[in-house]
Amino acid sequence: xxxxxxxxxxxxxxxxxxxxxxxxxxxxxxxxxxxxxxxxxxxxxxxxxxxxxxxxxxxxxxxxxxxxxxxxxxxxxxxxxxxxxxxxxxxxxxxxxxxxxxxxxxxxxxxxxxxxxxxxxxxxxxxxxxxxxxxxxxxxxxxxxxxxxxxxxxxxxxxxxxxxxxxxxxxxxxxxxxxxxxxxxxxxxxxxxxxx
Amino acid sequence: xxxxxxxxxxxxxxxxxxxxxxxxxxxxxxxxxxxxxxxxxxxxxxxxxxxxxxxxxxxxxxxxxxxxxxxxxxxxxxxxxxxxxxxxxxxxxxxxxxxxxxxxxxxxxxxxxxxxxxxxxxxxxxxxxxxxxxxxxxxxxxxxxxxxxxxxxxxxxxxxxxxxxxxxxxxxxxxxxxxxxxxxxxxxxxxxxxxx
Numbered sequence: 445x446x447x448x449x450x451x452x453x454x455x456x457x458x459x460x461x462x463x464x465x466x467x468x469x470x471x472x473x474x475x476x477x478x479x480x481x482x483x484x485x486x487x488x489x490x491x492x493x494x495x496x497x498x499x500x501x502x503x504x505x506x507x508x509x510x511x512x513x514x515x516x517x518x519x520x521x522x523x524x525x526x527x528x529x530x531x532x533x534x535x536x537x538x539x540x541x542x543x544x545x546x547x548x549x550x551x552x553x554x555x556x557x558x559x560x561x562x563x564x565x566x567x568x569x570x571x572x573x574x575x576x577x578x579x580x581x582x583x584x585x586x587x588x589x590x591x592x593x594x595x596x597x598x599x600x601x602x603x604x605x606x607x608x609x610x611x612x613x614x615x616x617x618x619x620x621x622x623x624x625x626x627x628x629x630x631x632x633x634x635x636x637x638x639x640x
Numbered sequence: 641x642x643x644x645x646x647x648x649x650x651x652x653x654x655x656x657x658x659x660x661x662x663x664x665x666x667x668x669x670x671x672x673x674x675x676x677x678x679x680x681x682x683x684x685x686x687x688x689x690x691x692x693x694x695x696x697x698x699x700x701x702x703x704x705x706x707x708x709x710x711x712x713x714x715x716x717x718x719x720x721x722x723x724x725x726x727x728x729x730x731x732x733x734x735x736x737x738x739x740x741x742x743x744x745x746x747x748x749x750x751x752x753x754x755x756x757x758x759x760x761x762x763x764x765x766x767x768x769x770x771x772x773x774x775x776x777x778x779x780x781x782x783x784x785x786x787x788x789x790x791x792x793x794x795x796x797x798x799x800x801x802x803x804x805x806x807x808x809x810x811x812x813x814x815x816x817x818x819x820x821x822x823x824x825x826x827x828x829x830x831x832x833x834x835x836x
Contacts, residue, residue, distance in 0.1 A: 615815055
């Protein structure tokens with residue numbers, strides 16, 4: 445009876461868990477593959493972003509924030525590719541792997557969010573200027589430059605959303621391996637009830 | 641035998657889980673209370689940050705990034721206070737509450753990280769300037785202003801670290817309530833083995 449109950453417990457959760465797991469694997473794979481293309485797009489648009497006219501010339505590398513965006517996009521594209529490959533290989537459950545995915549996903553989310561945020565701020569200053577500290581607005585003279593930068597930053601924010609979703613999935617993967625703290629659940633008691 | 645085993649299973653995990661849970665509750669309480677003081681400090685320093693000299697006058701509100709930092713710090717201080725009170729009240733385990741903490745902690749982490757990042761970028765521009773787009777460096781004339789802003793931003797990054805820790809704890813709290821996906825663990829089989 446005890447053994448049967450335990451086996452039933454294990455099996456009763458399988459069908460729902462398996463379909464949920466399959467859907468989540470699909471979502472995870474998508475969220476890992478999509479940023480590869482998006483990051484490369486953001487990177488290429490920013491790399492090719494330079495304009496020369498009668499006012500002078502301006503390239504992305506004149507602005508520290510845009511240089512950082514290029515680097516962050518490159519790192520993200522590389523990490524997305526690597527993690528998509530690693531995640532696609534079927535392998536036994538590993539606590540270390542789950543922790544690595546969790547921490548790296550979180551870190552990359554912060555990196556790409558910061559890249560998007562500071563680039564947005566610089567672009568805002570380039571559009572509006574700031575007369576109180578004599579920063580002139582730049583986009584009047586370099587409209588094409590600013591439009592390309594806007595496109596690149598918009599893509600970066602889509603990547604940020606993908607990574608926020610990935611963070612959610614990888615923290616589920618990691619922490620669902622742990623038992624809930626005793627004070628917060630009665631999982632153990634549920635098992636006992638089921639057995640009795 | 642089945643029942644004894646199940647009860648033993650439930651009880652065998654209690655002592656470790658309970659001390660771990662107590663330590664985590666302590667850490668969570670600290671990480672919720674600490675940002676209240678830090679956010680108020682960052683907010684007050686930034687609010688009082690203005691300098692008038694022979695070059696003119698400059699206050700935090702002249703810069704959009706610093707205004708955003710003030711708002712973000714205010715929201716964070718309020719949320720930290722509220723969430724510390726809610727988390728301190730002993731209550732039955734609730735999935736909805738765990739999801740709310742998880743999502744709000746994540747969101748506030750992103751908000752305060754973005755505030756720190758864009759303020760750092762503006763401060764960097766104020767220190768270094770950017771000759772290619774004729775933005776002059778400002779901190780030569782307004783040294784005191786820039787030093788106060790630096791202090792406020794440094795505190796904001798400490799708050800960001802606190803929130804990153806909180807995100808970790810609240811995602812553990814939430815997702816440890818879920819069963820691990822079948823493909824990734826053999827929790828069910830472990831139970832069966834224990835019973836047999």
